[in-house]
Amino acid sequence: MIRPKLAEFKLMFLMMAVFTTVAIGFWQAFDQPFYLINFAIIGLSISLGMGLWPLLPRDKKPWARRLSQVLVGGYLFFGLGCGLIYLSFGVIVPENMEIEGFWFMVFAGVFQAAAIHYFVAKIVGPIFFNRGWCGWACWTAAVLDLLPWKMSPGRVPGRWGHLRYLHFALALGLVASLVFIFGYTVESQHGIVIYKEAIQTDTPQYTSMFMIPEMWWFLIGNLLYFGSGIVLAVVLKDNRAFCKYVCPIVGFLKPSASVSMTRIAPKNDRCTRCTKCTVNCPMDIDVMRYVQEGKPVLSTECVLCLTCTSVCPEEVLGTKMGPSLSSSDYLRVIKPASKRSAQQAHQPDSQTAV
Incomplete structure (x- = not known):
């Protein structure tokens, strides 16, 4: 077995440096140890996969990336999206991690939850690690990459890729309409489940996380993403068809990736x-x-x-x-x-x- 060179671990070192800086920075800025734990979990999960990549045989290397996808995607989906990370505090706090959740936070002027996620992973992050989010951390891609059509037949000619920007605009328009026309706010969808007498809060309380509007936003959005992604993969024989033609997140990713420091x-x-x-x-x-x-x-x-x-x-x-x-x-x-x-x-x- 050929021993990997130290240079082959530079992506791992980069991710460790970036997420260590982010974790400490948000912890100090908001005086919340949660951010230290949150970004440490994400950074270590991605770094683990990138560290395994040089060590594995050529035909086994994809499993290193899939490990990171499962760890990060699982944590973001179940831990943050479904709110289970807060169990240790005696509560369940679902967070809408989809693009609509980001726009709700932006219009409310609140820098937390989805707003922080998008800022780190999809707006500023690509400047340092390109679209590594899509390759190593996205929970939608983690599922779609398991489908059998791993070798794409090629990009569909024409302007099909523009559907992603239409999706981006529709998500923005939907949230803007709800906020500015119908008076829908972050408070309208937010809620928590308290299963221990751990905290006192004025936040609306529910007996089940599936009763919380924010949870429905998150689950319905993901069902639409997974469903359309699988249908497109079957029709086009391409696991990543959703990423190429439908995913709205490129509206954030591509501008930052155009000046990325990692290629x-x-x-x-x-x-x-x-x-x-x-x-x-x-x-x-x-x-x-x-x-x-x-x-x-x-x-x-x-x-x-x-x-x-x-x-x-x-x-x-x-x-x-x-x-x-x-x-x-x-x-x-x-x-x-x-x-x-x-x-x-x-x-x-x-x-x-x-």
């Missing part, structure tokens, strides 16, 4: 143009084209899943840290059948990566 990049010139990096990319990025041009993968579609680094037989790819600006978005797009037939007729012995 996949070629580390040597041994590329044989085998196209494995491109064909295996779950987000349909034409990785080989970036390699051939001697550039980092500047696409804002990259979720830093590291798949391309593990399938490259010449170990050409690795991670690079430093300032960068996304100036190109090379994607592998599905060609219409007529064009494929014409190309094969003129070039019967060649294969072209789009």
Whole structure:
């Protein structure tokens, strides 16, 4: 077994540094030990997977990422979303961690719960660790990645990806309408379940977390996400179809990812143009084209899943840290059948990566 080099653990060190800083910063700023525990759990879970990645054999590496997905996604879904992390305080406090929950917090001028989550993971975070949230922590992707269509046929041509921005706008419009037209507020959906005489609060109390409006927002939103994600995966034979065409979070992620300090990049010139990096990319990025041009993968579609680094037989790819600006978005797009037939007729012995 080849011993991994220290440089292969730099993503782990980066995540540990970022989340340690965030944990201590929020703890001190709000004088709440909860934030220290919260971000320590998330940071350690992601760092564990990124630390295991270099240690595992090539064909087992994806399990390191899935471990982080399960740990972080499970904690965020059940611990924060369903409010079970607060059991030790004698209460259950559901939090709507979907995008609507973020907008409710923004319009209420409250910086907590979903607002903090989005700020750290999806607005500021990508500047440091790209769209690592999508690759290593998203609970929706954690489920969709278990489906059998791991090798995408390619990106659907046209403007299907614009549906994500429409979804983003609809979520914003829905919450804005409820708040400014119907007077719906954060207080309208918030509530807790007290099962011990642990605290005294004026917050509305319920006998079950499933009676709390915020819980319904969270559960219904997730059911729609999981349902549409599975349907799209089945129809398009692509596990990550939801991420490419429907997920609204890219409205936050892509602008920050365009200036990310962490990229996949070629580390040597041994590329044989085998196209494995491109064909295996779950987000349909034409990785080989970036390699051939001697550039980092500047696409804002990259979720830093590291798949391309593990399938490259010449170990050409690795991670690079430093300032960068996304100036190109090379994607592998599905060609219409007529064009494929014409190309094969003129070039019967060649294969072209789009």
